[in-house]
Structures are given as structure tokens and as C-alpha cells.
Amino acid sequence: MAGFKAYSQSSVGRAIVKLIAGQLLLQPGSAEWARDRLLQSSWTAWLPEGAFHFMTKDAPYMRADWPLSRRLKLLPTTPAPPRFKRVRAAPVIRLRSHQTGSDSFFQTLHARRTHREFSRAALSLQDVSTLLQTTWGVQGYLDAGAYGMLPYKTSPSGGARHPGEVYLMALRVDGLERGIYHYQAHNHRLARLPAAATPRLASAYCAHQSYFGKAAALFIMTAVFARTMWKYGRARAYRLVLLEAGHLCQTFCLTATRLGLAPFSTAALKDTLIENDLGLDGVSESVLYVAGVGPLPDRQ
């Protein structure tokens, strides 16, 4: 202590209390300590870079019902960057425009929009089943030798590891009780969870975007990181997990569009709230993205 005259027993005590409050010192046996151990055991391969995932969870969001003036205050004072890039002095070749024509594939691509209004009608269970199977269902298996028999789906997946899982929050689905279900991709079944499903929860999950509480169903996308991590031991593979959620979501939106439904997607989520309700530890399996759907509003 001779060299640390500025410190006293009580100042060191106060510093320790601060470190505990900041979760930099953990009490053995506490919930935070258990979570830290889980993180160490399941994320070691992707740490420290993978800390990005945890540092960006449960972010504060602006509310959709804030007046525009309040939302604009959060923007930088500098003008928005140019929307498009033009390479200066590059020779330019004019391209012929593609005609969508009567090809339903191109028509569907062009018809996809994000919807925030829905009719109060229910979805059919068949449409929900089609959305699940087309987006997340296993189409078959490929023999990847030493890596085993790996599933393939309509979306690509790095190393065919398919880390994605999906949970259905059924709010208005004919023939399906309101509730939360885990989709079993390998056999196309739904397993009912004890969690509740209400419009208020749906909106809360989507960071209180009230319009999404009016959807007929949410599709809550998570990832089981170990599937990808097992093969790809470097943190860069975390990018695969995020990219793949994007693939799945686009497939979902296009399928919904083709079915004449009104899809949306949101990454503004109350992560921990969702994970707790779904019984996930938020470390080995964590929520990434939510898609949803309802019938098109009546006036359309």
C-alpha cells in the first residue's frame, strides 16, 4: 500500500462495488456469473470479436409513435450521403430493361413490399404451413462425408450448417390455437411452447411497433451458433449467421407475397424479452430477426 497512498481501504471497497455494478467482477454462483460461464464455454472460438453480438443486444429504440420532429433530432446535422454511387469518368453502357411480363417469379419479386397494415381476418393454417415449409423446411439431405448428412433448404447456408431456427407466434390462424410454437424443420411439425401469444406481446417483441401487433402471425428467427461455429472456428463466420437470416427472411417475404399476403420484417427487437419467453438462454441460441404476416388490408 506504501506506493498507493491515494487509496484507502474504503476507496478500494467503493471501486470493487463499482466493478460489481458494472458486471466486471462477478459473484460466483450469481446469474451473471452463470451466464458468463455459458458465454465462455459456448463462444470461446468467436471471442473477443463475437462480443459485438452481445454488445448490441437490447439496444434503446426510438418509438414509432414519436413525432417526426423528435425522430429527426436523432439524425446527424450533416446531409444524408448520396443514395447512389457513380464511378467518375467511367465509360457507361446503357442496358435494356427487363420486362416482367407474365412470369410469376419476376412478378412476385417486384410485388414484395413491407406491410404495416393488415385486415383483421385470420390466416389459414395451410398458408402458415406453406410459409414454414418453403422458408425453413428441410428439402432433403446431402452427404457431406466427414461432416455428416446435412440438410438443404430453399436458402443457401455456409457449409450447409443451417444455424437458423424459427418460432411461430400464432395470433390469428384458423385451425391453430393462439400460442407460440417451435417449428421442427426436419419433420414439418409444430411443437407448442408454454409461452403466451398476444397482440400486445407481438408489438412489444418488435420494440413496441404497434402496427406489428396487428399481424396474424410472427415468425421469430433465432440462430444456434454452435452449428456454424463447430465447422468455422473463426469469428468471421458470425457474418454467415446474419447473412443467412437475411436469405431466409427474403424467401419468407416472397412466399408470403406469392400467397397474396402482407409480409414485413424487423430487426428492432426486444431480444432478452423474447428469449426469456421462448425459454432460450440468449447465448447458445439467440434471436436475430422477426418476420411477420397478415392478410392484406380490406381496402386493397
Ligand SMILES: Cc1cc2nc3c(=O)[nH]c(=O)nc-3n(C[C@H](O)[C@H](O)[C@H](O)COP(=O)(O)O)c2cc1C
Ligand atoms: C434488416 C431490416 C430491418 C428492418 N426493420 C424494420 C423495422 O424495425 N420496422 C419497420 O417498419 N420496417 C423495417 N424494415 C423494413 C424497411 O423499412 C423496408 O424494407 C424499407 O422501407 C423498404 O420498403 P420495402 O420493403 O417495401 O421495399 C426492415 C428491413 C430490413 C431489411
